[in-house]
Amino acid sequence: xxxxxxxxxxxxxxxxxxxxxxxxxxxxxxxxxxxxxxxxxxxxxxxxxxxxxxxxxxxxxxxxxxxxxxxxxxxxxxxxxxxxxxxxxxxxxxxxxxxxxxxxxxxxxxxxxxxxxxxxxxxxxxxxxxxxxxxxxxxxxxxxx
Amino acid sequence: xxxxxxxxxxxxxxxxxxxxxxxxxxxxxxxxxxxxxxxxxxxxxxxxxxxxxxxxxxxxxxxxxxxxxxxxxxxxxxxxxxxxxxxxxxxxxxxxxxxxxxxxxxxxxxxxxxxxxxxxxxxxxxxxxxxxxxxxxxxxxxxxxxxxxxxxxxxxxxxxxxxxxxxxxxxxxxxxxxxxxxxxxxxxxxxxxxxxxxxxxxxxxxxxxxxxxxxxxxxxxxxxxxxxxxxxxxxxxxxxxxxxxxxxxxxxxxxxxxxxxxxxxxxxxxxxxxxxxxxxxxxxxxxxxxxxxxxxxxxxxxxxxxxxxxxxxxxxxxxxxxxxxxxxxxxxxxxxxxxxxxxxxxxxxxxxxxxxxxxxxxxxxxxxxxxxxxxxxxxxxxxxxxxxxxxxxxxxxxxxxxxxxxxxxxxxxxxxxxxxxxxxxxxxxxxxxxxxxxxxxxxxxxxxxxxxxxxxxxxxxxxxxxxxxxxxxxxxxxxxxxxxxxxxxxxxxxxxxxxxxxxxxxxxxxxxxxxxxxxxxxxxxxxxxxxxxxxxxxxxxxxxxxxxxxxxxxxxxxxxxxxxxxxxxxxxxxxxxxxxxxxxxxxxxxxxxxxxxxxxxxxxxxxxxxxxxxxxxxxxxxxxxxxxxxxxxxxxxxxxxxxxxxxxxxxxxxxxxxxxxxxxxxxxxxxxxxxxxxxxxxxxxxxxxxxxxxxxxxxxxxxxxxxxxxxxxxxxxxxxxxxxxxxx
Numbered sequence: 001x002x003x004x005x006x007x008x009x010x011x012x013x014x015x016x017x018x019x020x021x022x023x024x025x026x027x028x029x030x031x032x033x034x035x036x037x038x039x040x041x042x043x044x045x046x047x048x049x050x051x052x053x054x055x056x057x058x059x060x061x062x063x064x065x066x067x068x069x070x071x072x073x074x075x076x077x078x079x080x081x082x083x084x085x086x087x088x089x090x091x092x093x094x095x096x097x098x099x100x101x102x103x104x105x106x107x108x109x110x111x112x113x114x115x116x117x118x119x120x121x122x123x124x125x126x127x128x129x130x131x132x133x134x135x136x137x138x139x140x141x142x143x144x145x
Numbered sequence: 146x147x148x149x150x151x152x153x154x155x156x157x158x159x160x161x162x163x164x165x166x167x168x169x170x171x172x173x174x175x176x177x178x179x180x181x182x183x184x185x186x187x188x189x190x191x192x193x194x195x196x197x198x199x200x201x202x203x204x205x206x207x208x209x210x211x212x213x214x215x216x217x218x219x220x221x222x223x224x225x226x227x228x229x230x231x232x233x234x235x236x237x238x239x240x241x242x243x244x245x246x247x248x249x250x251x252x253x254x255x256x257x258x259x260x261x262x263x264x265x266x267x268x269x270x271x272x273x274x275x276x277x278x279x280x281x282x283x284x285x286x287x288x289x290x291x292x293x294x295x296x297x298x299x300x301x302x303x304x305x306x307x308x309x310x311x312x313x314x315x316x317x318x319x320x321x322x323x324x325x326x327x328x329x330x331x332x333x334x335x336x337x338x339x340x341x342x343x344x345x346x347x348x349x350x351x352x353x354x355x356x357x358x359x360x361x362x363x364x365x366x367x368x369x370x371x372x373x374x375x376x377x378x379x380x381x382x383x384x385x386x387x388x389x390x391x392x393x394x395x396x397x398x399x400x401x402x403x404x405x406x407x408x409x410x411x412x413x414x415x416x417x418x419x420x421x422x423x424x425x426x427x428x429x430x431x432x433x434x435x436x437x438x439x440x441x442x443x444x445x446x447x448x449x450x451x452x453x454x455x456x457x458x459x460x461x462x463x464x465x466x467x468x469x470x471x472x473x474x475x476x477x478x479x480x481x482x483x484x485x486x487x488x489x490x491x492x493x494x495x496x497x498x499x500x501x502x503x504x505x506x507x508x509x510x511x512x513x514x515x516x517x518x519x520x521x522x523x524x525x526x527x528x529x530x531x532x533x534x535x536x537x538x539x540x541x542x543x544x545x546x547x548x549x550x551x552x553x554x555x556x557x558x559x560x561x562x563x564x565x566x567x568x569x570x571x572x573x574x575x576x577x578x579x580x581x582x583x584x585x586x587x588x589x590x591x592x593x594x595x596x597x598x599x600x601x602x603x604x605x606x607x608x609x610x611x612x613x614x615x616x617x618x619x620x621x622x623x624x625x626x627x628x629x630x631x632x633x634x635x636x637x638x639x640x641x642x643x644x645x646x647x648x649x650x651x652x653x654x655x656x657x658x659x660x661x662x663x664x665x666x667x668x669x670x671x672x673x674x675x676x677x678x679x680x681x682x683x684x685x686x687x688x689x690x691x692x693x694x695x696x697x698x699x700x701x702x703x704x705x706x707x708x709x710x711x712x713x714x715x716x717x718x719x720x721x722x723x724x725x726x727x728x729x730x731x732x733x734x735x736x737x738x739x740x741x742x743x744x745x746x747x748x749x750x751x752x753x754x755x756x757x758x759x760x761x762x763x764x765x766x767x768x769x770x771x772x773x774x775x776x777x778x779x780x781x782x783x784x785x786x787x788x789x790x791x792x793x794x795x796x797x798x799x800x801x802x803x804x805x806x807x808x809x810x811x812x813x814x815x816x817x818x819x820x821x822x823x824x825x826x827x828x829x830x831x832x833x834x835x836x837x838x839x840x841x842x843x844x845x846x847x848x849x850x851x852x853x854x855x856x857x858x859x860x861x862x863x864x865x866x867x868x869x870x871x872x873x
Binding site for chain 2: 036038046087
């Protein structure tokens with residue numbers, strides 16, 4: 001029996017990315033970000049999530065994608081790994097929650113190079129495009145490095 | 146063991162640890178009053194209850210050890226055995242063994258392989274009435290906190306993770322949360338219906354509920370400092386035994402309450418200070434008798450609330466600090482300069498022991514010579530926003546005084562901006578704020594080898610530009626050259642430095658929020674806070690900032706109290722002057738004899754006739770003039786009064802009596818009143834109305850002569866001669 005999972009999808013640059021909904025705490029509009037000087041470039045700053053200070057991670061930067069111009073990253077996904085503190089990911093657009101079967105997961109194609117390859121847990125071919133599932137732990141590790 | 150209910154096990158651990166602690170306290174107390182049957186009874190019951198419960202869990206090794214102890218205590222209770230030091234040592238070793246087993250159970254859920262046979266044999270021997278075979282009977286018990294601080298803190302873990310809260314307090318909290326929900330519902334309703342009329346009332350209610358809730362929640366975090374002190378009798382006993390000293394420990398104010406996190410943070414410093422006092426402070430019984438003191442030394446710990454802070458004092462009646470030796474060592478280690486050394490007061494000298502790297506090497510012993518110096522103690526105290534000082538009376542003892550805030554969660558801070566972002570500087574690190582006008586910048590902000598410095602008091606301070614440290618995009622820019630420079634003078638870890646900021650916003654209480662672990666590696670921030678408008682501001686960690694910028698104690702700043710330029714000699718007259726800011730943070734001194742009164746006058750009381758401003762004052766009319774305008778700081782004495790009165794409310798007014806009439810001089814603010822011996826020197830290029838310059842608190846300040854000033858200025862003449870003429 002194929003294992004069925006639900007992925008929360010979102011758009012970053014021209015990629016459709018997904019995260020297991022187990023990791024997703026909430027989805028917000030773009031929040032006011034306070035710059036965090038001297039941090040790694042992927043940490044854009046920190047936001048106030050109802051009184052909790054949560055880092056804002058620039059996914060484009062993690063994935064080596066061109067930086068957002070004029071506020072393309074309009075949405076914020078608040079994520080929480082198994083043991084980790086909450087973090088928020090800056091993305092362009094929130095998509096649907098998509099149901100995938102584990103058996104249809106494929107490895108990232110060999111043509112994906114560099115850092116992005118490390119961060120992609122698997123690829124699910126949808127009928128019109130590819131959904132890349134992110135490995136949250138890796139993403140945060142790269143972001144904070 | 147895997148199926149065992151975690152909750153029950155946890156309860157067993159915390160209960161057994163409490164029992165072990167009680168045994169330890171009672172044992173130490175029993176040494177003072179050997180025949181106290183009540184204490185022996187308590188001891189017996191505590192050991193018995195550990196034994197009883199561990200049987201239920203199947204911890205056979207723990208049961209065996211406690212069983213042997215229980216037997217011995219039974220003999221003590223029936224009076225068959227006396228409470229000798231050997232018995233006490235063996236029973237304290239039992240407490241340590243129990244703690245070690247509990248720690249292992251806490252970590253692994255197993256009690257481990259060690260059987261503690263030697264200890265059981267020792268207990269049994271004493272039980273049978275044979276002399277103790279343990280080596281060095283008088284020596285402190287091995288495995289105590291003294292020898293193994295790591296293990297002891299580990300064994301304490303299960304207790305630290307939970308607190309006991311009074312049920313009534315919990316009920317009150319629940320009620321308040323209920324109120325909070327109601328207030329929220331009301332607010333949401335009003336916002337949804339667009340009903341703005343009731344909003345202020347609802348907001349006020351929300352405010353009240355939140356404040357109450359904050360107070361009550363803080364209460365749940367409060368703990369008596371006695372929790373921390375409970376370990377000290379044992380520590381004192383062991384340290385005293387290992388140094389061959391006899392010490393009596395008195396604890397006062399154990400019920401004084403403090404935030405949990407602070408209690409934790411105070412554990413190491415207090416332990417260290419107690420150890421130090423016994424090892425270095427209190428003399429051996431022989432020495433004491435020779436000096437005519439009682440053979441038993443006395444160590445007093447006192448805690449009390451005062452001025453919104455908790456004070457902890459550690460006083461001993463030992464030898465005090467060897468000040469000459471300290472001076473010598475500090476000179477050798479170049480911690481103080483040769484010029485300063487002879488002028489330092491005993492108090493300043495005593496506080497040299499807190500400087501990093503200071504040590505009087507001859508005094509290192511196994512107990513306190515562990516490289517944990519007094520500077521670490523001071524850093525620990527300062528990290529939680531406290532202050533520490535020492536007072537020593539040679540031959541009579543010394544006192545260490547610590548002042549600590551009640552809580553860490555809310556701290557007063559100064560909000561500044563750098564590169565458009567706001568940052569908070571904790572007030573504990575703040576010395577003062579300085580504004581250097583563009584015209585003065587060339588003189589007050591010289592540059593030495595590319596390193597900007599500030600002429601400050603009688604020395605130079607390293608300057609750090611916050612925008613540069615924080616790599617503000619687009620900095621440095623050339624545009625801001627002709628503006629005034631705002632500098633926050635901050636200190637920490639014995640370093641003083643000036644922080645250049647864009648602007649100073651406000652002083653307010655902030656709630657400290659930690660940064661997540663991954664971001665803590667950025668050492669220049671101590672956390673973050675949320676400002677009134679919901680935005681996040683980072684809290685600057687001043688010690689981290691100094692380290693980041695490579696400013697260390699030895700190279701930087703004026704860490705010690707500024708040396709007096711004018712010595713205390715009777716030939717220099719004692720003067721009282723009032724320091725105030727005239728206009729844009731420019732400090733002037735006014736002789737007290739020329740001042741009738743200092744007043745604060747609410748702005749709404751100011752009345753205007755034409756260009757003149759005045760207030761009704763003591764049944765008459767007090768004309769107001771701006772000191773800044775008279776001194777022509779703003780460049781235009783004729784500017785509108787709204788401008789020259791500044792934007793402060795209430796106005797700070799210096800009342801000057803002149804020829805029977807009073808005149809109110811409006812100043813930016815009154816800084817302080819200083820009484821010091823000071824010589825007036827003619828300042829180069831002195832302006833009319835100045836008597837010269839004086840050195841106040843180590844910095845050169847211009848001294849006004851109000852009589853001459855008012856005679857020479859247009860505004861002054863406008864008011865004064867007319868009235869003076871009438872009076873004459």
